[in-house]
Amino acid sequence: RAYEAELRRALDKEEFEVFYQPQIRLADGALVGAEALLRWRHPEQGLLLPGAFMPALESGLLAAQVGDWILQEACAQTALWRKNAAPDFRIGVNLFGAQFRTGDLAEKVRAVLAKEGLAPTALELEITENIILRHDDVMLAPLRELHKEGVGITFDDYGTGYASLSMLKRYPLTRLKIDRSFIQGICTSAEDAAIVRAILHLGRSFGLAVIAEGVETEEQCARLRKKGCEEVQGFFFGKPLAASEFEEHFITKR
Ligand code: G
Numbered sequence: 001r002a003y004e005a006e007l008r009r010a011l012d013k014e015e016f017e018v019f020y021q022p023q024i025r026l027a028d029g030a031l032v033g034a035e036a037l038l039r040w041r042h043p044e045q046g047l048l049l050p051g052a053f054m055p056a057l058e059s060g061l062l063a064a065q066v067g068d069w070i071l072q073e074a075c076a077q078t079a080l081w082r083k084n085a086a087p088d089f090r091i092g093v094n095l096f097g098a099q100f101r102t103g104d105l106a107e108k109v110r111a112v113l114a115k116e117g118l119a120p121t122a123l124e125l126e127i128t129e130n131i132i133l134r135h136d137d138v139m140l141a142p143l144r145e146l147h148k149e150g151v152g153i154t155f156d157d158y159g160t161g162y163a164s165l166s167m168l169k170r171y172p173l174t175r176l177k178i179d180r181s182f183i184q185g186i187c188t189s190a191e192d193a194a195i196v197r198a199i200l201h202l203g204r205s206f207g208l209a210v211i212a213e214g215v216e217t218e219e220q221c222a223r224l225r226k227k228g229c230e231e232v233q234g235f236f237f238g239k240p241l242a243a244s245e246f247e248e249h250f251i252t253k254r
Pocket residue numbers: 036037038049050051054067070093094095096240
């Protein structure tokens with residue numbers, strides 16, 4: 001398990017870093033928040049994307065610790081930005097399945113919010129169907145508690161799984177995030193356009209907000225606005241950036 005040892009070292013030596021990708025309200029183009037995305041500043045290999053190390057991280061014992069670190073780091077940054085310039089800024093944090101296995105996720109989230117003086121509504125936890133499929137038995141209770149207290153729950157990569165519909169009924173949710181594979185074809189494929197329309201309709205019926213990810217063109221934006229999608233995220237507005245760069249482009253220049 002050489003790689004596991006290297007991941008352990010990366011966590012200890014603070015080689016992991018949180019990047020931030022802007023999330024925009026379509027109605028007026030305002031910044032509403034960001035998604036926190038993990039990066040690894042590898043001493044020899046440079047900046048690594050999750051694709052390079054996420055499988056190893058998730059199959060090992062370290063995912064829960066790294067996930068807790070990301071939550072703490074992203075919330076601390078968010079508290080600063082809210083204090084200084086963006087009082088309503090919201091942060092989306094992706095959870096690992098392993099974080100539900102330790103049995104104290106709700107307590108940990110509450111502790112981080114209290115430490116940073118953050119309102120529960122400043123945080124949205126992003127979950128995927130893949131995580132639910134493997135950890136369903138331990139996810140509902142902490143998510144229900146946190147949701148009741150005001151923490152947002154986003155269903156990420158929505159529409160790509162097999163059981164997305166029944167999970168709408170069972171899980172406490174705030175927002176659906178339309179997977180980027182459907183956004184890619186929204187202007188060119190009648191099927192993708194129909195799927196996006198259906199997800200927006202589902203959102204409305206269930207009283208959930210909807211955000212589209214992977215928005216890369218003005219045309220996709222216009223289409224989403226016309227269909228009534230509230231928020232967007234994607235390279236058209238900004239790629240994931242280091243905190244200092246994100247701050248320069250999206251916080252201080254507002
Ligand atoms: O950052 P990038 O767009 O390359 O992310 C690729 C994938 O890695 C994303 O789909 C996301 O699910 C996962 N990922 C990125 N950052 C995090 C994180 O902080 N926590 C978890 N659990 N997954 C992440």
